[in-house]
Amino acid sequence: MPKISKPVSCVKCPYKWEYLNLLNDEDVNSIQNSCTIIHFKKGETICKQGTDATHALYLAKGMVKLYIEGKKNLILKLIKAGEYIDLQTVFGEKTYKYSVAAMEDTMVCMIGSNILKGLALNNIEYLFEITKAISNSGNYIFKKISDISRKQLRGRLADALIYLSEEIYESDSFDIGMTRKELAEISSMSMENAVRILSEFKNDKIIGINGKKFKILQKDILMKLSDIG
Amino acid sequence: MPKISKPVSCVKCPYKWEYLNLLNDEDVNSIQNSCTIIHFKKGETICKQGTDATHALYLAKGMVKLYIEGKKNLILKLIKAGEYIDLQTVFGEKTYKYSVAAMEDTMVCMIGSNILKGLALNNIEYLFEITKAISNSGNYIFKKISDISRKQLRGRLADALIYLSEEIYESDSFDIGMTRKELAEISSMSMENAVRILSEFKNDKIIGINGKKFKILQKDILMKLSDIG
DNA sequence: CGCGAGCTTGACGTTGTTCAACTAGAGTGG
């Protein structure tokens, strides 16, 4: 079960949102009072598709996957520490359109939706940054939907590998930190096909694989595969 | 070529955005001064994927399609009069992630990005409504991506027909106002398959078709097809 | 040592795209 606590000081918190300092002391205080800190273990569900959002979820530490559930899951994106997970559900229709689960041990700050909305309405620069964040988070989805609906297996898997390398781990060598099944769910394909194409890439010396440790050897080819789809 | 003019009065405009009255006179004035009205004919491109947004586009009259270009297009949604077309490109990263084209004769108000952002920063209720609009527009895309990535042809075409009937034309009988190719681009399939499945639906008396005039005869079956994917 | 979860590979059937041929209707120029 998740471990629950209260923040000691939001102002001094090393994990705080970069725009928190746009708020005055009183407003930070009201965040701090309404905030609950929850620790999730790897695999635990943080929010569930179909339920209503009652809190804004700020990801202070760790990493989560945001995915759509169904007969087969589709992972839309991974989120790293320092971002709100779900602002558009707080400011728009309040039903979650997706589920979120921890990819590693994770620390989440839950702030009551009404508290956050209330003080956004009191501080326009803060609201402006929130609006920017929501906009950019939406923009990412456009790329995803176009990639998934048009590219074939190799292109989609290349996309996933580039995504992990550039956006998530920011290195050519990384531990994917997930199962083959999850990698397939990022690329919207069956687990077997993900494995098959990984083997192809390995045989063609495009990537090196050792268990969950991946190394991108020929990024130009991956890029090309992503390009031609 | 598009026909260009200036607004006479934004306050008295019958097509104005429903939240325009949150602004004070001075701010409405600055919108009116910076606004250019453009009339597009059916088929004309309103904005082009890959270019940078310099203006907010408000759709006063008509209907447009918002689509991602590539070897094959994917129509993400149709937008009816009374909405901004692209707020997330104004408030987030300013490169258009999609193209927009007129589905019928259309009237668009172009308002300089900086003007709109500037007065959003002066009027918090206005910004709040903008934030809500951006959030909900993003939420729609989540449904789309999950439908497209997981359902098969029949389910996706059923989705498109239900979408046209419920969201766009709000009737069981409607003129689709687009080619079979565009209908296929909504459902992310080849034009030939769209035609084939339409014929199936027609033979099974699920829908009636006469040229571009469609009539939904057995909505429950369409719903079921959408459900089982 | 045995068990189970995750991984790997091959074979096969299904789904969807592409190519090709044909039809109907709308617009054009003689």
Place this chain on the structure above:
DNA sequence: CCACTCTAGTTGAACAACGTCAAGCTCGCG
């Protein structure tokens, strides 16, 4: 007014892409 052409729509058949099923493998853990 009639050929001509062009585009949208329609249908069939071949082929490629992808998912599913099944079998076996490996590694960590009790």
